[in-house]
Amino acid sequence: MQLSNRIVSMQASPIRKLVPIADKAKKSGKKVYHLNIGQPDIETPKVFFDALKHFDEKVLAYSSSHGDQELIQAMVDYYKKYDIEYEKSDIIITNGGSEALLFAIIAVADPEDEILVPEPFYTNYNGFSVPVGVTVKPITTSPLDGFRLPSKEALEKVITPRTRAILLSNPGNPTGVVYTREEIQLIADIAKAHDLFVIADEVYREFIYGDFEYTSFGTVKEIQDHVIIIDSISKRYSACGARIGSIASKNKALMANVMKLAQSRLCVPTIEQVGAKELYKVDPSYFKGVNDEYRKRRDLVFKLLREIPGVIVEEPKGAFYMVVKLPVDDAEKFVIWMLEEFSYKEATVMMAPAEGFYATPGLGVDEVRIAYVLNEDDLTAAMEILKLGLEAYPGKK
Ligand SMILES: Cc1ncc(COP(=O)(O)O)c(C=O)c1O
Incomplete structure (x- = not known):
């Protein structure tokens, strides 16, 4: 029997595909510091x-396909704090930001249509697009200029009659980029001029390290019909296992059609929504404590990485990831070698090879994504192991 081309051509998650090798390393008695996955502690x-x-309740019933009304109201109130004016009918609760992304891609693009995405990007953008026949067209950005967006002319060059949307995460996973107001306006202008949707993945909205302004696409009034906001409680409230996200838009036709998808998957878990609505009521001061912690971790990892010979890294401004260029022949080989062959004080480090975060072949081969989601002691130990591993690695460049 034959499997579909679209599933076979889908790449395995670069974040998770090496997990069996990590499990084997753990079975052999090694401690593994997980810097490969954005699972906050x-x-x-x-x-x-x-x-x-x-x-x-006496019966654990289906919830509404739209989502728990109290949760949606809590989200409306939450968005107001950011000057994002959504009504309850503008929001549908989804199984994580992941399902919201899939719904958005299905709703705006047909097979053979294109979606523009700044690369390196959150790898599942490709993961969700490929099986539904949609092509991710990369807009290449570089660590050398802090992953800034290219000029209007360069962006417009990539647009074709099949382009349907621009999809981007802000703050960015894996880059940690935070787009300026000018960059947001640039995307808004292009979306308006070329009649494109903007799928704004803002699941890291609060994770900003520095005194600069954050601009949500939800506040760019003149393009609200184009904007689709993806959100999630996974990182915002460190509740990854709850699987509660959302898709929101002022575009009534889009939301009416997304509702068909929501109805076909019936609903999201009833109980998780009961907890989620309390999270969205948490006082915004909560984010200050969390941010202070991540900022310390960012500063620590950035400083320690800069001390390792041959490593190239730019200071990320948001989220909790960084893309790091390593002095190795192949980052995936190096990550596997670290798990299988190397340890220091019976411990090793796992990172995500970054090639899968690019759509352009050949890019990211010597890069990894590091998620600084561990405490400072663990991060210090992990950076020491990485440094020693790089010294010992036979495929050093
Ligand atoms: C940029 C971005 N968007 C969406 C998601 C999906 O998150 P979830 O499905 O847990 O809400 C993630 C998870 O890592 C992410 O990094």
Whole structure:
């Protein structure tokens, strides 16, 4: 029997595909510092678990396909704090930001249509596009200028009659880039001029390290019909396992059609929404403590990486990732070697090879993505192991 080309051509997640090798390393007695995945170690606010404890329905029923109305109201109130004016009917709750992304891509593009994405990008943008026949057209950005967007002319050159949308994460995974107001306006102008959707993945909205302004696409009034906002409680409230995200847009036709997808998958988990609505009511001061912690970690990892000979890294401004160029022949080989062959004090480090974060062949071969989601002691130990691993690696450049 034959499998579909679209599933066979889908790449395995570069973040997760090496997990069996890491599991083997752990079985052999090694401690593995996981810098490969954006799984924060920050405690989920207690209100989430308290809400679950007080859930006393006798039947665990389906929830509405639209989502729990109280949760949606909590999101409307949350968005207001950022001057994003959504009504309840503008928001649909999804199974994580992941499902929201898939819904958005299906809703705006047909097979053989194109979506522009600044690369390196969150690898699942490709993961979701390929199986539905949509092509990711990369807009290449570089660590050498802090992953800034290219000029209007360069961006417009990539647009074809099949281009349907621009998809970007801001703050960026894996780059940590935070786009300026001018860059957001540039994308808005292009979207308007070429009649494109903007799929704005803002799941890291609060993770900004520095005194600069953050501009959400939700605040660019003149293109609200084009804008689709993707959100999630996974990182925002350190609740990755709850699988609660959302898709929001002022475009009524889009949302009416996305609703068909929402109805066909029936609903998102009832109980998780009960906890999620309490999270969206958490006082914004919560983010200050979380940000202070991530900022310290960013500063620490950035400083330690800069001390390793041959390593090239730019200071990320947001999210909790960085793309790092290593002095190695092939980053995937190096990551596997670190898991299989190397240890220091019975421990090793796992990172995500960055090639899968690019659509342009050949880019990212000697790069990894590091997620600084561990505490400072663990990050210090992990950087020491990385440094020693690079010294010992036979494929050193
Ligand atoms: C940029 C970005 N968007 C979306 C997601 C999906 O998150 P979730 O499905 O857990 O909400 C992630 C997860 O890492 C992400 O980094």
